[in-house]
Amino acid sequence: MTRPASSSSRVGATLVATDAGTAADLVADVVGWYDEHARDLPWRAPDRTPWGVLVSEVMLQQTPVVRVEPAWRAWMERWPTPADLAAAPTADVLRAWDRLGYPRRALRLVQCAQAVVERHAGHVPDDEDALLALPGVGAYTAAAVRSFAFGRRAVVLDTNVRRVLARAVDGHALPAPTQTRAEVARAAALVPADDAGAARWAQASMELGALVCTARSPRCEVCPLVSSCAWVAAGRPADQHAHRRRTQAWAGTDRQVRGRIMALLRESPVHVPEPVLDEAWPATPQRARALAGLLADGLVVESQPSPDEPPLYALPA
DNA sequence: AAACCGGGGAT
């Protein structure tokens, strides 16, 4: 079956010819699959707002969908607009963030809300540079907001899309450990030229990576690309970069200590002196380092009730 | 380019 080159989903740059078909075929196959298998997520609902999309993207930076969904619902009910979050006490925000991980993201989300209020009259911008200038918004999130919230053409290249393209096009088990310019250019060449087509491709390619072309156990038997996938055709060879991927340890790291301190302060209604932190982690140089880091990040504040008394620690007001 | 930054569920 042939697809007309004048299709509304025609790819943006040159058609990339592969052994199994064109880039347009790949896009059409994935979008067609998405039309039948898309998850019903609240930040995709018709009544979503651009701010809601942005909030979801920040929450989804390193936190899985299943944990973000209930948090997002509660969050958007409490702070529906950038102005609402911009005016919220930081302590309330950090407590609402709870255990979504990386509390610096929550802090940046507040700063982002404040920037949206101050620079853009409370409206999330659809301009790429304006989005990138917002705290906590990098290349991925800027592209995602443009695409998902405003239906604009953007190169949405997250871990899912990288993996789909690494397999289907390059024949590799996993993408390279760090994203390269060439990889972005290749991804850009696959994005349909029109806004609507580009937005559908972005959603569809991410969804395929999340539900079918997964990192650990890909479900190739139900994949719309199985007949054209370069990785499947090559016999699903092992990861070439396995020796270079180093997993960050967790137990006993500064990150764990920071997390324990934050959990304790989230649950404490009052400012606490340093000995109380013993409940989170023994008074070691590592704990001192973690506390100093939290203070430097603005996630914890120190107060001095009186010159004779020891300092107290709490979440920022 | 590499390090740092949480936390939970799946394998």
Next chain:
DNA sequence: ATCCCAGGTTT
């Protein structure tokens, strides 16, 4: 015990 997750920022 290890891996993975809709990454961003800093060095």
